[in-house]
Amino acid sequence: MAARRMKSISAKVTEAEYARLVAQAGDRTVSEWVRTTVLAAASPSRSERIAFLTFAEQMGVRAVVLNLCHLLSQGQPVPREVLQHLIDQADCTKVRAAQERIAAAATPAVRP
Numbered sequence: 001m002a003a004r005r006m007k008s009i010s011a012k013v014t015e016a017e018y019a020r021l022v023a024q025a026g027d028r029t030v031s032e033w034v035r036t037t038v039l040a041a042a043s044p045s046r047s048e049r050i051a052f053l054t055f056a057e058q059m060g061v062r063a064v065v066l067n068l069c070h071l072l073s074q075g076q077p078v079p080r081e082v083l084q085h086l087i088d089q090a091d092c093t094k095v096r097a098a099q100e101r102i103a104a105a106a107t108p109a110v111r112p
């Protein structure tokens with residue numbers, strides 16, 4: 001069952017702007033075209049999703065490398081099981097780590 005649309009948004013446009021919207025809508029209603037266009041604009045594009053996934057993978061590799069360097073710097077052996085654990089741990093946390101980094105970058109720095 002499709003969710004019922006209960007909320008609305010609106011914008012005032014000139015006659016010329018409305019004519020452009022009608023032309024863009026083609027066979028669809030202006031309302032349907034605007035809904036589809038606005039929702040598409042509010043969703044991440046394919047390239048944005050790919051960029052995010054690439055960044056998340058970089059965060060995962062970073063975690064593995066840093067943890068591996070830490071173990072090696074302490075003279076600890078790194079058997080296959082330990083390395084696999086580091087990889088599994090990075091896989092579990094890379095998306096959250098990327099989200100946190102992006103959120104931190106989007107937040108204005110607090111200045112004293």
